[in-house]
Amino acid sequence: xxxxxxxxxxxxxxxxxxxxxxxxxxxxxxxxxxxxxxxxxxxxxxxxxxxxxxxxxxxxxxxxxxxxxxxxxxxxxxxxxxxxxxxxxxxxxxxxxxxxxxxxxxxxxxxxxxxxxxxxxxxxxxxxxxxxxxxxxxxxxxxxxxxxxxxxxxxxxxxxxxxxxxxxxxxxxxxxxxx
Amino acid sequence: xxxxxxxxxxxxxxxxxxxxxxxxxxxxxxxxxxxxxxxxxxxxxxxxxxxxxxxxxxxxxxxxxxxxxxxxxxxxxxxxxxxxxxxxxxxxxxxxxxxxxxxxxxxxxxxxxxxxxxxxxxxxxxxxxxxxxxxxxxxxxxxxxxxxxxxxxxxxxxxxxxxxxxxxxxxxxxxxxxxxxxxxxxxxxxxxxxxxxxxxx
Numbered sequence: 001x002x003x004x005x006x007x008x009x010x011x012x013x014x015x016x017x018x019x020x021x022x023x024x025x026x027x028x029x030x031x032x033x034x035x036x037x038x039x040x041x042x043x044x045x046x047x048x049x050x051x052x053x054x055x056x057x058x059x060x061x062x063x064x065x066x067x068x069x070x071x072x073x074x075x076x077x078x079x080x081x082x083x084x085x086x087x088x089x090x091x092x093x094x095x096x097x098x099x100x101x102x103x104x105x106x107x108x109x110x111x112x113x114x115x116x117x118x119x120x121x122x123x124x125x126x127x128x129x130x131x132x133x134x135x136x137x138x139x140x141x142x143x144x145x146x147x148x149x150x151x152x153x154x155x156x157x158x159x160x161x162x163x164x165x166x167x168x169x170x171x172x173x174x175x176x177x178x179x
Numbered sequence: 180x181x182x183x184x185x186x187x188x189x190x191x192x193x194x195x196x197x198x199x200x201x202x203x204x205x206x207x208x209x210x211x212x213x214x215x216x217x218x219x220x221x222x223x224x225x226x227x228x229x230x231x232x233x234x235x236x237x238x239x240x241x242x243x244x245x246x247x248x249x250x251x252x253x254x255x256x257x258x259x260x261x262x263x264x265x266x267x268x269x270x271x272x273x274x275x276x277x278x279x280x281x282x283x284x285x286x287x288x289x290x291x292x293x294x295x296x297x298x299x300x301x302x303x304x305x306x307x308x309x310x311x312x313x314x315x316x317x318x319x320x321x322x323x324x325x326x327x328x329x330x331x332x333x334x335x336x337x338x339x340x341x342x343x344x345x346x347x348x349x350x351x352x353x354x355x356x357x358x359x360x361x362x363x364x365x366x367x368x369x370x371x372x373x374x375x376x377x378x379x380x
Contacts, residue, residue, distance in 0.1 A: 039266045100326070101266065144184065151191040158198030165205030172212040 005136035006149045008072075012132040015079055016066040018125065018160060019059045025107030026056035028165040036104035040089050058082070066132065076133035080126055090114055090148035105164075112168045121167060128156070226323030226342075229357075233331070233339040236321045238313045241298075246288055246311050248318055251337040254286045260319055261289060261295035267346055268328040272305045274348040275330075279310070284335075286311065290318045308378040332358055359361075 006084060027075055028034045028122040037043065062082065065075035094114055102111040103118055112118075188229065227234055233249035235256070240246050259275045261268035279287035289312045291298055298314055322331060322342075331342040332354045341357040343350065 035266060041264075115325050147188070148191065155191075155198050158195065158202050162198065162202040162205045165202065165209055165324060169205065169209050169212055172209075 001134060003131065003134045003139045005139065005141060006145055006152070008132055008134060008136050009149035010136035010152035010156060011128045012066045013103055013149065014156035014160070015076070015125070015128045015132055016063040017157050019063040019066070019079060019082075022054040022107075023059035023063060025050075026059070032108045033104070035143070036102065039073055039101045039104075040079060040093055041098075042089055042092065073133045073135065076129050079134065083122055083126045083129060086128070087119055090118055090122070094119075106168065113171055115171070116169070117167060121163070138156045195216070224263070227339050229339055229341060231339060232337055233333045234321050235337070236272050236318055237313055238317050240288075240311045240313045241302075244311070246313055248288070248321075249333060249337050249339075251335065253335060254284055255335050255340075256333040257282075257287045258322070258331040258333065259287065259289050260324045260327055260331075261291050262293060262324075262327050263291065263301040264293070268341050269305075271299070271345060271348070271351070272307075274351055276310075277308075278351065283339045288313060292316050300360060330354055334358070 028179065030052065033056070034048060037048055037052050037055075058084065063074050065071040066079065068075075077149050094116060099114050101114055103114050105112070105121075138157070199244070212363050235247070235249040237245050237247050248258065257275070258279065259271075261272070263269075275287060275289075277283065287306060287310065289310055291301075291312070291314050293314075295314065302312060326344050330344070330345045330351060332340045334340050341354040343354060345351050345354070
């Protein structure tokens with residue numbers, strides 16, 4: 001199903017920015033990320049270090065590929081796969097009842113416990129990735145289209161950041177009200 | 180047409196500004212939470228009551244030395260319940276060790292259970308060879324520890340002074356604060372109406 005190019009560009013841009021920030025916070029705190037990966041308890045000990053090293057690079061590469069028209073739809077599918085894997089990791093640990101470990105979603109200092117809500121956040125991101133993977137309708141793009149795509153991506157990013165902040169605050173609010 | 184485009188640009192700009200304001204608001208709430216949240220060890224209401232004599236147990240530590248819990252002695256005890264599989268426990272170990280060093284009137288006892296190899300690896304990693312380190316389920320079951328990392332503070336007379344789930348250094352410190360003030364936990368303090376009013380003034 002072809003989609004208007006503006007929508008696709010906006011989704012790809014926002015997703016690229018989200019993946020790029022995820023990659024940078026993982027690269028800037030490699031030890032924290034390795035500990036996080038260990039806490040999820042999904043990988044054998046021998047694989048932890050290489051995966052912790054590799055995952056941020058994959059995220060960065062997918063983010064860059066999302067910005068290039070030639071590789072966009074493939075990169076969007078790769079991003080969708082990555083997000084699905086993350087959602088799976090969260091789901092497995094929720095199923096194990098390990099709600100006390102940190103999600104590790106937004107970097108160090110933004111810790112929040114695992115909750116089912118986080119799956120819906122991943123689902124929303126997955127939706128962005130799927131939209132970005134769709135083929136664009138062939139039509140000529142002008143300057144104004146570029147502006148709209150950029151503005152829409154900016155709004156998407158800001159709203160994502162705000163929603164993420166609300167998700168981080170929710171458990172703190174529960175703690176504060178003593179429940 | 181011209182007017183429509185201008186209005187559309189204007190709306191986008193305003194929408195971005197609005198999203199910025201929204202994000203700023205959420206961030207500020209986050210900062211407020213960070214400052215406001217009661218830094219108190221969460222007490223789970225089961226097991227032994229605070230300010231009551233702690234249940235008496237004796238368990239052997241890793242080296243076979245018997246460790247007494249809850250008996251009157253010349254030192255108080257800080258019980259730190261941990262597991263090698265719990266990352267928060269590991270992140271708290273340096274703070275617990277520091278408390279052990281700073282408080283000479285306090286004996287720090289590490290209580291854990293499970294796989295001996297993992298325990299040995301943890302002890303090597305944090306240089307706990309000389310600490311009293313008990314591996315076994317008896318103590319945890321007597322004190323009814325359901326969640327980790329958990330800490331309990333017993334004074335020299337064998338009275339349980341404070342206990343709670345500890346997730347940060349501040350939580351550990353709050354146990355000593357609770358002991359000093361003679362209250363069971365920070366939640367207890369907050370839930371007394373006059374105290375809550377005092378805090379919010």
